[in-house]
Amino acid sequence: MTRHTDTPAAASLPVRVVEVSAVRRLSPHMVRVTFGGRALADFTYDGPDQQVKLYFPRPGQTTPVLPEPGADGDPMRWYGAFQAIPEDERPWMRSYTVRAHDPASGTIDIDFVLHEGEGHGPATRWARSARSGDVLGMFGPSAYFAEPVPLGTADWMLLAGDESALPAIGTIVEALPAGARAVVYVEVWDAAEEQRFDSAGELTVHWLHRAASAAGAPPLVDAVRAAVFPPGSVFAWLGGEAGAVRALRRHLVGERGLDRRSVHFTGYWRRSLTQDDAPTETDLAEARERLADQDTA
Missing domain, CATH: 2.40.30.10 (Translation factors)
Structure with a gap:
């Protein structure tokens, strides 16, 4: 960071x-x-x-x-x-x-x-x-909340998020240079919400539909957990519902062994809460994780 x-x-x-x-x-x-x-x-x-x-x-x-x-x-x-x-x-x-x-x-x-x-x-x-x-x-944009996405610093990129992350994911894949590789997981309601990406990079995109999952359960975390990753170093970008993003980050760092500095994560929204609500203890824990990343960067 x-x-x-x-x-x-x-x-x-x-x-x-x-x-x-x-x-x-x-x-x-x-x-x-x-x-x-x-x-x-x-x-x-x-x-x-x-x-x-x-x-x-x-x-x-x-x-x-x-x-x-x-x-x-x-x-x-x-x-x-x-x-x-x-x-x-x-x-x-x-x-x-x-x-x-x-x-x-x-x-x-x-x-x-x-x-x-x-x-x-x-x-x-x-x-x-x-x-x-x-x-x-x-x-904005402002240096106070800017965090440049490092393109081309790893062998491949993992991008994972729900529809709230689609705009950011779109800007990242469109900025990939020729030959850069990215594996993308996007959770949306159904096929009508899918979007087309234009990129010079090599993309593998997995669209995950909540409407087709059991009781409309969010399928993003399970899909990434079950994924077979390509070989080589990876930089991961995660965005979406805060609880799902935290679960993905902990999976990547704790179970996949990624360096936490190679995982960028942003909780865009919180289930049953809005940005006007006071931060929860979980939100504060996420903030502490971000500060820890800064101190080791």
Whole structure:
């Protein structure tokens, strides 16, 4: 994991308001939103798996309420000011992967998973009705939460995740150089949610369908556990539901013998919880594992 100890200049604090320029349905449960506007003129895309924070307006708002970046360029001061906004006015914050960046048009694409049921969150509600002219707040990309994906440092890559990881997986496989090898496991509901990847690398993609598994149980962990891995060194990238990601990482490190520094893992969501909920003891344990990785990097 890359440690960033420098403090960016004030002008580089990447706080912006972005505007929807197009919306396209990719599958029954995935929508791609294209954002543009003058605020993206200086947007920099430094490689695959780049994340941004999106800020969704509260009911009755058309534009999210956000603090000014400030003259000192201090992200912690900015975040403190954000937290000080009254809760009923403070935008909902969610993390998303930049799926594509088009410098010529000054636009970026972000893919949203459309969750079913009454309990879906503000991002799903917003994405279901998004249209041209809608605006969101954005923070990033930023060195403070960037972790470059090392391409070509191992004999092959293992990529494993659910639909929430699809945007990041897509950016990684599309960045693979010719001759690079990747084995990909993606868990989605059914075949209608599968996507096509364009890559110069050599891909082996396994689509896993929850609808076909027993009682709709998540099949990702079992599939990776049962897999016969290619020979050679491996770098693993894991993303998706936090519990499944932790189980996969512990399998790879504890049972397969991978060096923990060669396993990148991100829990995008927590079963029965949202990003607004307080971290659980399991979340804190994951944070401690990340810090341990930093200390040995």
